[in-house]
Amino acid sequence: xxxxxAPDKFAGTLSAVEAADAIAAGWREQAPDDxxxxxxMADGGPGFVEVLHTSLGGDLHPVTVTGPYGQPVPAAxxxxxxxxxxxxxxxxxxxxxxxxxxxxxxATTRGAGELIGAAVDAAARTVVxxxxxxxxxxxxxxxLAALGATATPEGALDRGPSSLATLETADVSAARNxxxxxxxxxxxxxxxxxxxxxxATSVYGPQKxxxxxxxxxxxxxxxxxxxxxxxxxxxxxxAGAAGGLGFALLLLGGRRTPGIDVVVxxxxxxxxxxxxxxxxxxxxxxxxxSRSGKVPFGVAEVASRALQPCVALAGQVLVGSREMRAxxxxxxxxxxxxxxxxxxxxxxxxxxxxxxxxxxRSWSR
Numbered sequence: 001x002x003x004x005x006a007p008d009k010f011a012g013t014l015s016a017v018e019a020a021d022a023i024a025a026g027w028r029e030q031a032p033d034d035x036x037x038x039x040x041m042a043d044g045g046p047g048f049v050e051v052l053h054t055s056l057g058g059d060l061h062p063v064t065v066t067g068p069y070g071q072p073v074p075a076a077x078x079x080x081x082x083x084x085x086x087x088x089x090x091x092x093x094x095x096x097x098x099x100x101x102x103x104x105x106x107a108t109t110r111g112a113g114e115l116i117g118a119a120v121d122a123a124a125r126t127v128v129x130x131x132x133x134x135x136x137x138x139x140x141x142x143x144l145a146a147l148g149a150t151a152t153p154e155g156a157l158d159r160g161p162s163s164l165a166t167l168e169t170a171d172v173s174a175a176r177n178x179x180x181x182x183x184x185x186x187x188x189x190x191x192x193x194x195x196x197x198x199x200a201t202s203v204y205g206p207q208k209x210x211x212x213x214x215x216x217x218x219x220x221x222x223x224x225x226x227x228x229x230x231x232x233x234x235x236x237x238x239a240g241a242a243g244g245l246g247f248a249l250l251l252l253g254g255r256r257t258p259g260i261d262v263v264v265x266x267x268x269x270x271x272x273x274x275x276x277x278x279x280x281x282x283x284x285x286x287x288x289x290s291r292s293g294k295v296p297f298g299v300a301e302v303a304s305r306a307l308q309p310c311v312a313l314a315g316q317v318l319v320g321s322r323e324m325r326a327x328x329x330x331x332x333x334x335x336x337x338x339x340x341x342x343x344x345x346x347x348x349x350x351x352x353x354x355x356x357x358x359x360x361r362s363w364s365r
Contacts, residue, residue, distance in 0.1 A: 001364055003027065004272055004308075006039040007282035008295035009047045010315055016040035016047050016295075017054050022349040023313060027354030031364035033150040037276065039267050041295045044259025045132025046095065049078050055267040056080045064120045065111035065364060067148075068092045069103075073111060077119045084124035084182075086115040088242055092142075094135035094208060102209045105218060106160040109245055113146025113175075120182055127179070129249060130259060131188035135208055135352040137161055137201055139194060139222040140248020147252070148174030150348040151228070164221035170228040176252050184254035187262045189294060192240035194233075194247045195223055200240035208243070222247075233273050236285040260298035269299070273306035277361055280356075283294035286314035286332050300328030311363065313355050315344055316350050333359050 007019040014022065020040040027036060032086060036093075042051040053060060058080030060250075067073040068091075075090035089095070091111030094102075102262050112129070119127045122258060136142070138160050139287060141149075145157040148170040156167040193199050201210065201219040226234035229251055233239060238256035239247040264270065273279055281299040296312050303310035312332040335344040335351045338358060344351045 001034045001278065002276045003034050004037045004038065004039060004276035004279045006041050006269065006299045007313070008041050008043065008281060010282070010284040010348060010352070013284065013315070014352065015064065015350055016042055016051050018349060018354060019282060022352040023282065023356040026353030027360045029353070030357045030360035034364055037272055039269055039272060041281070041299060042130070042259065042263055043132060043189045043295050043298070044130035044262070046087070046089045046093055048130030048166050048187070048259065049076055049085055049090070052080070052085050052264060052266055059083070061118065061122055063115065065091045065114040066108070067111055068107040068118055069097065070108070075111070075115055077115065077122055079122050082124060083126040083128060084119035084122055085128045085130065086119050087130040088112040088115070088245055089130070089133040091115055091355060092136045093133045095133065097135060099209070104135065104137050104160070104205070104208045105162045105214070106209055107138065108142035108158055109136045109138055109140055109243070109248070110142035110146045110158055112140075112245060113143035116143070117147060117178065118180060124182055126183040126185065128185045128187050128262060130192070130243050131186055132259065134242040134245065137205055137208060137218060137243035138164065139225045139244030139247070140251070141247045142253070143245060144170075144175050147178040150174065161218050161221040162260055164225050167224045167228055168223065172229055172251060178303050179252050184249060184252060185262070186238060186241065186246050186249040186254050186256045187259035188238055188241035188246055188256060191237040192235065192242040193235050194226060194239040194244050195219060197282065200244045203240070204243065205262050209285070260295055264298060264302060269302050269303065273308055275300050276306070276308055279303035279308050279310040280313060281310060282313040284315040285318060286312050286316070287318035296329065298329050304328050311355075311359065312358060313352065319357060331335065
């Protein structure tokens with residue numbers, strides 16, 4: 001039997017590569033004669049570059065960029081056949097700062113702009129920017145500043161949304177010139193606009209530590225940025241991705257595409273699914289939000305087109321069978337149900353392997 005293993009990361013416990021390895025290890029214990037094809041996945045958030053490097057190879061260029069609060073952080077540009085892939089979470093991800101030290105109102109995306117600049121300098125023809133998992137909400141102002149945009153007062157773009165409150169004018173022409181030689185792509189599963197009730201601040205700000213009573217004020221700072229640059233772009237789907245990084249990329253002439261589609265194409269998942277008898281996907285929490293451009297839904301769609309069944313392994317399964325099938329998944333299995341919550345967090349790889357072993361009893365033939 002041929003089994004395609006294509007999970008997302010299990011947030012906070014396992015990367016997508018580690019999850020795929022754990023599933024494979026457990027499956028082999030139960031069904032050693034099955035042929036396993038490992039295709040760890042991502043949707044543009046944390047793990048985007050690692051997943052693509054694992055499947056595509058290519059050259060990793062290590063760089064040091066500015067973190068969300070000015071600290072130096074390590075990152076990498078992956079270059080494969082003229083296309084550079086960068087991951088914004090490496091520069092401004094929520095995971096870079098402990099919860100007690102977060103202050104999103106002064107967090108900058110400068111490092112994401114530095115990553116894009118490094119990709120341009122690597123002579124790439126296309127630059128794909130993975131968006132997701134950000135700990136910032138500055139509308140991509142720091143990214144613009146890193147690429148050469150200027151503002152009055154000086155420095156207003158570069159210290160988070162708190163400094164945007166004083167923004168008077170902004171000129172992004174130098175930033176546009178910096179990326180004029182590349183096809184710029186924003187890889188994101190988010191289609192929110194930048195502003196308003198369904199914008200970056202209102203929807204995702206609380207996840208990053210913004211107090212409820214500060215949401216209108218912070219949203220107003222992003223409105224100043226949009227007014228100083230291009231309010232029409234702020235209304236576009238995806239402009240609110242990654243705290244407004246999507247807005248900055250669209251402002252520079254970039255185009256948006258779902259992150260899962262980028263990875264599906266890059267790793268040739270369609271043809272790999274056609275060669276399989278079963279497709280396995282997974283993530284930390286499998287719930288109905290998985291439909292919103294996330295990996296399990298994307299993988300299940302690929303499996304459906306290949307006329308192959310798809311099952312999901314997850315830390316927790318939070319949907320019933322009807323919702324599961326609406327997502328294109330035949331069955332979903334939970335680590336918490338098998339070994340308990342405490343054991344799942346204490347040994348996530350071992351628990352996932354045990355779940356894969358149990359699943360193989362039902363599906364391997």
